Amino acid sequence: MTDPMTTRRLYGRRQGHKLRLGQADLVERLLPEISVPEEGPLDAVTLFGKDCPLEVEIGFGAGEHLAGQAMARRETGFIGCEPFLNGVVGALAHVRDEELDNVRIHMGDALDVLERLPDASLSRVYLLHPDPWRKARHAKRRMVNHGPLDLIAAKLKPGAEFRLGTDDPTYCRWAMMVLGQRRDFVWSAQTAADFLTRPEDWPETRYERKARRQGREVWYFRYIYQPVA
Numbered sequence: 218m219t220d221p222m223t224t225r226r227l228y229g230r231r232q233g234h235k236l237r238l239g240q241a242d243l244v245e246r247l248l249p250e251i252s253v254p255e256e257g258p259l260d261a262v263t264l265f266g267k268d269c270p271l272e273v274e275i276g277f278g279a280g281e282h283l284a285g286q287a288m289a290r291r292e293t294g295f296i297g298c299e300p301f302l303n304g305v306v307g308a309l310a311h312v313r314d315e316e317l318d319n320v321r322i323h324m325g326d327a328l329d330v331l332e333r334l335p336d337a338s339l340s341r342v343y344l345l346h347p348d349p350w351r352k353a354r355h356a357k358r359r360m361v362n363h364g365p366l367d368l369i370a371a372k373l374k375p376g377a378e379f380r381l382g383t384d385d386p387t388y389c390r391w392a393m394m395v396l397g398q399r400r401d402f403v404w405s406a407q408t409a410a411d412f413l414t415r416p417e418d419w420p421e422t423r424y425e426r427k428a429r430r431q432g433r434e435v436w437y438f439r440y441i442y443q444p445v446a
Contacts, residue, residue, distance in 0.1 A: 243309040244302070251312060253296060253323040259333045264321050265294040271334070273298065273372075274343040275327040275360060278422055280308025282345055285420025287317045293340070295320050298327035328368060336371050341378045346424040349385035361392045363399075370401050373442040378405075380419070381438040384428035389436050402440040412437050 253259065261269045270293045277283040277297040287295045297320060299305050305324050312320050323330045350358045361381065369379060379402060383389050396402050406412045415421065415437055425435050 240306045240310075243306055243313065247309050247313060248305065248322065248324070251309075251321050253321050253330055257333070258335075259330065260335055260338065261294055264296065265319065269294045269319075270340045271296065271338055272341040272343070273327065273331065273334075273339055274345070276300075276344065276347055277308055278304050278346065278424060280304065280311045281422045282343065282420045283308055283320065284311030284315055284317065286343075286418075287320050288315055289418065289420075291317075291319050293319060296323065296330060297321070298323045298325065298330055300325055328365060331368050331372050334372050337374050339372045339377055340374060341380060342369050342373060343380045343382075345380070345382040345422060346384065347388065349383070349388040351385070351387045356391065359388065359391060361388070361395050363395065366395070366399065366402070370442055370444075375442065375444050377442050379440045379442060381440070382419075382422075382425070382435065383438075384425070384433045384435045392438065396438075396440060400445045401443055403443050405439045405441055411439075 253264065257263075261267065261271050264271075272286070272293060273296045274283050274286075275298055277299045280297065280299075283295060283297040287293075297308055299308065299322070302324065305322060308320070308322060311317065312322075344360055347360050348358075350356065356362075373379065381392055381396075383392065396404070413434070413436065415425070415435070416439075419437060428435050
């Protein structure tokens with residue numbers, strides 16, 4: 218029987234509104250240049266032509282956070298994974314406008330990329346405002362489950378960081394419960410301000426702005442990966 222905590226499947230539409238001419242051109246010309254190879258092992262040299270720190274964002278939305286991190290630390294290689302075409306187009310526009318040569322994009326399941334990276338190769342993994350799948354019967358679809366977390370843990374360097382952002386109370390409680398069951402992810406918060414205030418090196422996304430406009434709280438979780446002996 219398949220373990221529901223490790224079920225692999227993408228849900229939802231892959232494309233929303235029809236692309237405009239300029240957006241279609243980005244997909245046709247720029248995306249092939251910076252796409253993660255579809256097959257084979259991955260590492261910094263394969264992706265960026267040099268040995269450099271690597272970070273992965275799972276589900277980057279329209280790419281604001283991904284681009285902000287890449288602009289701030291151009292010596293780091295960023296891999297952004299997003300299954301939805303319209304989000305990919307947003308990220309491509311940031312790459313073009315900011316002339317980012319340290320971003321690679323995978324339009325698909327982030328777990329497919331993580332599996333191909335070397336163990337202990339990532340400095341950070343970001344999961345920001347994932348789909349909460351609020352109904353209990355859909356809990357197995359949440360990225361914060363032990364199966365995906367096992368894979369993320371395997372790819373993080375000791376002392377590396379897993380960042381989770383959400384404005385959904387259901388997901389917040391679920392994530393705290395699941396991560397609280399693990400000994401390899403240590404929550405770094407010391408005070409309430411540590412998870413209620415967006416850190417300076419955490420670029421704001423449109424999802425956060427929308428949540429705050431609508432009067433919802435946003436939670437910022439930072440977990441440090443510590444291998445369990």
